[in-house]
Amino acid sequence: MxxxxxxxxxxxxxxxxxxxxxxxxxxxxxxxxxxxxxxxxxxxxxxxxxxxxxxxxxxxIKPCGGAIPPRLIQDFAIPRHLLKAEISSARMIAPSGRIVDMPIDNGFVGMVDRDxxxxxxxxxxxxxxxxxxxxxxxxxxxxxxxxxxxxxxxxxxxxxxxxxxxxxxxxxxxxxxxxxxxxxxxxxxxxxxxPVPSVFAYHEIVASEGSSAEPAQGRAARCDVFYQGAISPDFYGWVFPHGETTSIGTGTAKKGYGLRKAVTDLRAASGYADAQTIRREGAPIPLKxxxxxxxxxxxxxxxxxxxxxxxxxxxxxxxxxxxxxxxxxxxxxxxxxxxxxxxxxxxxxxxxxxxxxxMILGMLQSVWYRSDWLRERFVAICRDRDVQRLTWESYMHKRLSRASPAAHARILWQNIGHYLGWRPA
The missing domain is CATH 3.50.50.60 (FAD/NAD(P)-binding domain)
Structure with a gap:
């Protein structure tokens, strides 16, 4: 030594x-x-x-949805027994209630309990x-x-x-x-x-069973992400399964915003209003x-x-x-x-x-998270299969996906169209 x-x-x-x-x-x-x-x-x-x-x-214990990509599991030798769930899709929920499912092809997102x-x-x-x-x-x-x-x-x-x-x-x-x-x-x-920009995050860990949500097997391999101003005016809300427990939370940079009420509303909207609460956690999260x-x-x-x-x-x-x-x-x-x-x-x-x-994610947040009108269009963009593929490839492998130039150009054109409002949401 x-x-x-x-x-x-x-x-x-x-x-x-x-x-x-x-x-x-x-x-x-x-x-x-x-x-x-x-x-x-x-x-x-x-x-x-x-x-x-x-x-x-x-x-x-820091408030955290607990998602880890395959790159982390491989690079840092994380044993599989620590994974409480393996997520195969994400469900995006727009302000209007519109649902867009984003399946993960040839991969998964691991979920861990931070404790x-x-x-x-x-x-x-x-x-x-x-x-x-x-x-x-x-x-x-x-x-x-x-x-x-x-x-x-x-x-x-x-x-x-x-x-x-x-x-x-x-x-x-x-x-x-x-x-x-x-x-x-x-x-x-x-x-x-x-000081760097940050959001204050708050979540509640609840028992997955005993809720009035859809059957546990229907949610065990899916993350739900709520892009709704009523849940967060500048971030998002989440319902992430951890096997026997579920993390339900949200965050915002706006001081004084009622995060506890937002999570209560999110629990009710997702069928966990009466689920047993195991613990509550809150902490700031820097974004730069x-x-x-x-x-x-x-x-x-x-x-x-x-x-x-x-x-x-x-x-x-x-x-x-x-x-x-x-x-x-x-x-x-x-x-x-x-x-x-x-x-x-x-x-x-x-x-x-x-x-x-x-840099790219910072631009995405500053552009699309500002209003429900923009959030509606952001969720609409997520219907595109190229968007889904590039998103998951970049997330799982921690590098920007090298898709064809045509795919990138088409996605950019969609973004411009939705932002300017001349493409339907």
């Missing part, structure tokens, strides 16, 4: 007593936030042999050697010799292979902030960042990558903290884990060389790989 100067060398699986420096537990890297991004970054750093800590608050999924990722990181710390981040301070000190709200429990320890301060050569859309790490390390992810020294952001949630769709799990993998690669280069420029490369690489998709 690579170790700090003046710190004892230890094995990833037999850490021994936690090394300390000036009274603080000492690590090569500390990852703050135990969601998919944080757990992925911790896994990669621990596998590379660096002494890594993963700080998680514990007990928090189980996130814990699997954290546990996998721990098995690779990352030390789990249950605590809440409070402040970032300058350490000694160029390190950073993370001050935690006491008491914070360090769960190492040698037993439990408690600490109020953690010292590290590198800090990765993966602590969500309103990242406290980002506020302290990069205070001049401009931050302009900068690193502080030029030894702090870098990943996941929602870096703003990597896809506009229009709100898809975040894949991009959180992908950004964390790229950040981990940059972090390993930083830890090996001490050159802060390595951290800057993470955002550049992510945007080269995914920036074009983010």
């Amino acid at each position: 690579k170790s700090l100067a003046n710190a004892p060398t230890a094995s990833a699986t037999t850490l021994g007593p936690l090394p300390t420096s000036f009274g603080a537990a000492f690590f090569d890297a500390v990852v703050i936030g135990g969601g998919p991004a944080g757990a992925t970054a911790a896994l990669e750093l621990a596998k590379a042999g660096y002494r890594t800590a993963l700080i998680e608050r514990g007990g928090r 189980e999924f996130d814990e699997f990722l954290r546990d996998r990181a721990a098995k690779a050697g990352a030390v789990r710390i249950t605590g809440q981040f409070e402040a970032l301070e300058d350490g000694h010799g160029g390190t950073r000190t993370i001050r935690l709200k006491a008491p914070s429990e360090i769960n190492s292979p040698t037993g439990s320890h408690f600490a109020e301060r953690i010292e590290a050569r590198l800090v990765i902030g993966a602590d969500g859309a309103r990242s406290a790490v980002a506020r302290q390390a990069l205070p001049r960042q401009k 990558p931050l302009k900068r992810w690193d502080d030029g020294r030894n702090v870098v952001l990943a996941g929602d903290a870096a703003g990597v949630v896809a506009p229009a769709s709100g898809e975040g799990i894949y991009y959180a884990m992908e950004s964390a993998r790229i950040v981990a690669e940059a972090s390993i280069a930083f830890l090996a060389t001490g050159k802060a420029e390595a951290l800057k490369s993470a955002r550049a690489k992510f945007m080269v790989d995914h920036g074009r998709i983010f």
